[in-house]
Amino acid sequence: MPKLTIDGIEIEVEPGTSVLQACERLGIEIPRFCFHDRLSVPANCRMCLVEMERSPKPIASCAMPAADGMVIHTDSEITRKARRGVMELLLINHPLDCPICDQGGECDLQDQAVAYGLDHSRFQENKRAVKEKYLGPLIKTFMTRCIHCTRCIRFSDEIAGVEELGATGRGEHMEIGTYIERAITSELSGNLIDVCPVGALTSKPYAFAARPWELKKTDTIDVMDAVGSNIRVDSRGGEVMRVLPRLHEDVNEEWISDKTRFACDGLRRQRLDRPYVRENGKLRPATWDEAFATIAERLGALKGDQIAAIAGDLADVEGLMALKDLMGQLGSPNLDCRQDGAQIGGGPRAGYLFNTGIAGIESADAILLVGTNPRWEAPIINARIRKRWLLGGQIGALKVGVIGPDIDLTYRTQHLGAGPRTLQSIATGKGDFADILGAADRPMLILGMGALARPDGAAVLDMARQVADSCGLVKEGWNGFNVLHTAAGRVGALDIGFLPGDGGRDVAGILEGAGSGAVKLVWLYGADEIDMTALGAPGGDGAFVVYQGHHGDRGAHRADVILPGAAYTEKNATYVNTEGRVQRARMAVFPPGEAREDWRILRAFSDRIGRRLPYDSLTQLRGRLVEANPVFAEIDRLSPAAWGTFGTEGKVANPGFASPVANFYMTDPISRASVTMAKCVQEIMGQTPAAAE
Amino acid sequence: MTSAATTEGAAQPETFAFTAENLERAKTIIARYPQGRQQSAVMPLLDLAQRQSGNWLPRAAMDHVAEMLEMPRIRVYEVASFYTMYNKAPVAKYLVQICRTTPCWLCGCNDLARAVKDVTGAGVGETVGDFTVMEVECLGACVNAPMVQINDDYYEDLDYDRMVTLLEALKRGEMPAIGSQTGRRGSEAASGPTTMLKQRPKPAAPAVAGRGDGDKG
Numbered sequence: 001m002p003k004l005t006i007d008g009i010e011i012e013v014e015p016g017t018s019v020l021q022a023c024e025r026l027g028i029e030i031p032r033f034c035f036h037d038r039l040s041v042p043a044n045c046r047m048c049l050v051e052m053e054r055s056p057k058p059i060a061s062c063a064m065p066a067a068d069g070m071v072i073h074t075d076s077e078i079t080r081k082a083r084r085g086v087m088e089l090l091l092i093n094h095p096l097d098c099p100i101c102d103q104g105g106e107c108d109l110q111d112q113a114v115a116y117g118l119d120h121s122r123f124q125e126n127k128r129a130v131k132e133k134y135l136g137p138l139i140k141t142f143m144t145r146c147i148h149c150t151r152c153i154r155f156s157d158e159i160a161g162v163e164e165l166g167a168t169g170r171g172e173h174m175e176i177g178t179y180i181e182r183a184i185t186s187e188l189s190g191n192l193i194d195v196c197p198v199g200a201l202t203s204k205p206y207a208f209a210a211r212p213w214e215l216k217k218t219d220t221i222d223v224m225d226a227v228g229s230n231i232r233v234d235s236r237g238g239e240v241m242r243v244l245p246r247l248h249e250d251v252n253e254e255w256i257s258d259k260t261r262f263a264c265d266g267l268r269r270q271r272l273d274r275p276y277v278r279e280n281g282k283l284r285p286a287t288w289d290e291a292f293a294t295i296a297e298r299l300g301a302l303k304g305d306q307i308a309a310i311a312g313d314l315a316d317v318e319g320l321m322a323l324k325d326l327m328g329q330l331g332s333p334n335l336d337c338r339q340d341g342a343q344i345g346g347g348p349r350a351g352y353l354f355n356t357g358i359a360g361i362e363s364a365d366a367i368l369l370v371g372t373n374p375r376w377e378a379p380i381i382n383a384r385i386r387k388r389w390l391l392g393g394q395i396g397a398l399k400v401g402v403i404g405p406d407i408d409l410t411y412r413t414q415h416l417g418a419g420p421r422t423l424q425s426i427a428t429g430k431g432d433f434a435d436i437l438g439a440a441d442r443p444m445l446i447l448g449m450g451a452l453a454r455p456d457g458a459a460v461l462d463m464a465r466q467v468a469d470s471c472g473l474v475k476e477g478w479n480g481f482n483v484l485h486t487a488a489g490r491v492g493a494l495d496i497g498f499l500p501g502d503g504g505r506d507v508a509g510i511l512e513g514a515g516s517g518a519v520k521l522v523w524l525y526g527a528d529e530i531d532m533t534a535l536g537a538p539g540g541d542g543a544f545v546v547y548q549g550h551h552g553d554r555g556a557h558r559a560d561v562i563l564p565g566a567a568y569t570e571k572n573a574t575y576v577n578t579e580g581r582v583q584r585a586r587m588a589v590f591p592p593g594e595a596r597e598d599w600r601i602l603r604a605f606s607d608r609i610g611r612r613l614p615y616d617s618l619t620q621l622r623g624r625l626v627e628a629n630p631v632f633a634e635i636d637r638l639s640p641a642a643w644g645t646f647g648t649e650g651k652v653a654n655p656g657f658a659s660p661v662a663n664f665y666m667t668d669p670i671s672r673a674s675v676t677m678a679k680c681v682q683e684i685m686g687q688t689p690a691a692a693e
Numbered sequence: 694m695t696s697a698a699t700t701e702g703a704a705q706p707e708t709f710a711f712t713a714e715n716l717e718r719a720k721t722i723i724a725r726y727p728q729g730r731q732q733s734a735v736m737p738l739l740d741l742a743q744r745q746s747g748n749w750l751p752r753a754a755m756d757h758v759a760e761m762l763e764m765p766r767i768r769v770y771e772v773a774s775f776y777t778m779y780n781k782a783p784v785a786k787y788l789v790q791i792c793r794t795t796p797c798w799l800c801g802c803n804d805l806a807r808a809v810k811d812v813t814g815a816g817v818g819e820t821v822g823d824f825t826v827m828e829v830e831c832l833g834a835c836v837n838a839p840m841v842q843i844n845d846d847y848y849e850d851l852d853y854d855r856m857v858t859l860l861e862a863l864k865r866g867e868m869p870a871i872g873s874q875t876g877r878r879g880s881e882a883a884s885g886p887t888t889m890l891k892q893r894p895k896p897a898a899p900a901v902a903g904r905g906d907g908d909k910g
Contacts, residue, residue: 163765168774179770180752 004070019061019072020048028074031083031112033090033197034149035062038253039158045090045149047112049082050074058082080116087116090147093128094198101145103199105212109147130175136183137679138190138262140207146176146200152192159255160186161386161410176200183684187379187664190261194245194254205262205676206242210234218588219246221575223314223488223568224259224671227358227380228577231256233264233569233588240264240569240589250359250638251577257379258680259664259671264569266674270552272564273593281539283562288594291561292608298521298544299609304331308510308519311337311498312526312549313487313668316573316585318621319565319598320489320498321628322613323525326602329611333504334519337493339529340660341507342449343457344483345494347646349631351465352494353580354381355479356444357638362388364480365396366440368433369413370423370464371404371657372448376664377486378578386411399440401433404450404657418656420451420460427466437471444480445473450657452483462647474643481643485578486660486667488568489526492576496628511535514543524548524555525598526565528669532558548601550591551669563605564595567670571597572618574625574632582635706746709753715745719761732764735772739779748788748844749780777829784825787863790842791817794831797839801852805839808856812864823864836880837873846871850883 003012006023013022018041020030034045043063050061053071058078073079091113098104130143148167153176156165164186168179178184184192192201215234222229222243229252232244243264245256275291276283286294299307309327311320320337327335338344344352356364361384374382389398389411399414403422406415416422416433426434437443445467451460465481467473473480485491500506505513511534513519522535526549535558536542547559550567568575570591576582591597596604599621606613615621625632631639661667663685665677711719719738726733735758742754750773759769773779780788789809793802806817806828815821817828834840837849841856848859850873862869877883 164767166767166771168771170775179767179774 051078101199102202108197140204221585226485226578263671266670270673276562307332308334309523310527315489317492322602333501337498340453342452348644350641351646354578371451373659420652458648459650553669566591786823796835800838802839804853812860
């Protein structure tokens, strides 16, 4: 192991460590623009120059591997002079427009110019001007500010896997862009804004909206997919201004998907900010008292099995627990959290989790994707698979087989078949890929909702379990069986058993019951993805529908009573991601108007009908959660789930698997209300979005 | 540097495909590189495509090359836009590139530009009739300055009158002799040989015709 001296301190580092990383180990900060921890090292900005003894000139510390006996000075006159020179050259063509630049206040160039910049320019000529580029509805460009660090090019090539950005022209005329004007077709393109060290690439929806020092920053959890990306919500007043990623090595590293980042403007539109009651066929604003009274009146004479509850995809565990307890008090076994009808849950926890873990993907050597399009269902997980695939040569090539639609996932895949029959043949050990899985040291199977949310879903699940057993996916220290959820609230709901009780109805049963008149009251907790027509026309013979949620989406349109709830940025809530990782979301802003945190609504209503839920505070409710399932005692920790038997043997149908996400940019009430997402659909996917209902 | 040949916005043909003959050539070129390194053939292939398309490189041609070499299109655009020898917009039958770097400038390249303007009517960066005129950086024939490159050939040791003669000949459809226009061989001293006079061999046959690398000697 090389031992070197940095500023008089001796340090021993792993072979292959760069001088820059060695400096960081000692807590010495080295200025840099082009170097990024997760990207390749081009060493073209020269800002990280340091003095090395016995070297005729300063060295680029990001690209120089630490070697035995090196003596480095990071704060010598030579180093400072070199950096000042580099900074002066960078600023020759960089405009002095910090006051009108969105990066101002969080700009690497601005910060480092304070340390190494001159107080005047010696450059008499005109600065170079570059035309702005069009990169789609998410990224605003101001290419005159570009310092050609090429981080954006490397990000799109390496992480996002879409080689669309490049440097065209040469010398003074070099420009970063797509050459042919077009929107970047990546689900991760928003991260380009984060990797850009200057104000060349900034957020288009957030343009000129706020300054970083005006914002309140709240660390929380994303709910746009089931990854549970760690995010920071920046808010000002009562408004969410933007969403940024937060570092979590085991979940999202430092990336987030475009939906996570840009759908937040949906939080301002179509909001339910007061209760509504349907009168003479029309919804009219009401007070909480009126709304509760209306429900209580309807509820009065109903028997338990005439009542049902359906939970939506964005539901938090606290609200679900309160609703489940309320249904218990009312004697109803009819509750379900699987709006899409996925045949999952009920069995051992390992049967519905992404057991390998997202970070575990990096050690996998064969992956079978069944009925899923991870690029749209969980872009962050897809980026991990790509990361592993790129490691290929170093730790053995990754083989990816796909059963389902044959799509470009940004890495090489082998399309095995379209539907359950292919899975069946693998389960019986036939075909090349069964051998690949069997021979693999760390095999993985990723089962998507496209394979489970269908009438034969339970049989498909059973088959996938057979593959896991026959191909040795589950072994000591490794569980390669994975379910990729699409709903952020799903795993948490399954963990507390928000499923039909004894003799209870599932979603299909509830809808059927509502049609036949057997179910008279349906409580929709943010459930918007079900077929509302099956509930009958409002005010008619159909069921009485209570919609508790935050957006005036499909559910609210059908509702007889609307109870305004809180969106994910407006409540202290628990979510469990697809891995089974319990994470806490924090309140960034208050719910709008009279809207309230969801568990409080349910607690207040239970009091009103004289069946008070036994918790008065969030702490007590969380105690109840731990009682229901001990996994809730451990926050942000993965404990291996015990393997078992799940799925139901049965006949499978012929049709191929289809991904449940037909439109990446609009999957839930928040993203459907978002103007930015609508623009993405139009400009990136080239579709005209259906008018918001 | 103003350059007519990089002007964007030209009408682009919809499609491009190599002719059968060029496809054979392309395959030969690709086969020169080891397996898995076929992308190295991008520059000769772009050149081939440019020659086929009438001395310019339509976008469809770049896309075709990208597809052929299985590389992302942007990587081909990067190469094509980096090198000035690829013309991204149509040029006339004769692309006159006047070298205006210091040695040629000292030896009177401004006169050449004037001659070109007088004869063809095209100023730098313009296209008139059969002539597109560009100014370029050093073409590496400084010993025989001033010089111009017309399509593939170098014409050296020019002045106003010789440039006029040269262009008139091109206008008449003739093929003027390439290389030095004063008759000196290669880049030997303008005043005739000055060293090794005794060992000097008998004048050989004229230098190999074809490429006008005037300073090869």
